[in-house]
Amino acid sequence: MKGSSGSGKKQTGSSPCAACKLLRRRCDKQCVFAPYFPDHHPHKFINVHKVYDASNVNKMLQKLPVHQRGDAVSSMVYEANAQVQDPVYGCVSAISSLQHQLDGLRAQLALAQTEWILDSDDVTYPAATIHMKAGSIAISTVLIMDVVSQ
Numbered sequence: 001m002k003g004s005s006g007s008g009k010k011q012t013g014s015s016p017c018a019a020c021k022l023l024r025r026r027c028d029k030q031c032v033f034a035p036y037f038p039d040h041h042p043h044k045f046i047n048v049h050k051v052y053d054a055s056n057v058n059k060m061l062q063k064l065p066v067h068q069r070g071d072a073v074s075s076m077v078y079e080a081n082a083q084v085q086d087p088v089y090g091c092v093s094a095i096s097s098l099q100h101q102l103d104g105l106r107a108q109l110a111l112a113q114t115e116w117i118l119d120s121d122d123v124t125y126p127a128a129t130i131h132m133k134a135g136s137i138a139i140s141t142v143l144i145m146d147v148v149s150q
C-alpha cells in the first residue's frame, strides 16, 4: 500500500488541506479552505461538505472578509455536525434545549428572589423588586397576592 497513511508519518506543509484531499483537487497557496481545514483534521470538512457542499462553502468564504472566515467556518462546522446528528432539528434542537433551561432558571431565580423578599425583614425590599425583570415581577406579584390573600 503506497503512502502508508497509518504509519504515523508527519505530513509536510505541501500536503493538500482536508478539503482538497477529500475533493481530490490540487491545493495551492490560494486555497480558501486550507487555513480552516488542515490536513490533520479531515473529519472537520466531511460534514461541512455533506451539509453545505464545498462549492457553496467556497463561495461563502470568498464573500467574507478574511478576519471573519474563521468564525464562519466554526459556525458551519458546528451547524453541520448538529445537522448530521439530528437531521430534523439540527442545531435548533440545542438552542431550544438551552432556551428551555434558561426559562427554567429564570423562573427559579424569580421564585428565589420572591422568597428572599418575603423572608426578609429588610425594609429595602421594594427597591429589590424594582430591579427584577418583567417576568420576575409578574411571578413575584402572583406569589405576593397568594400570600396576602391567605
Ligand SMILES: [Zn+2]
Residues within 6 Å of the ligand: 016, 017, 018, 019, 020, 021, 026, 027, 028, 031, 032, 033, 034
Ligand atoms: Zn486546499
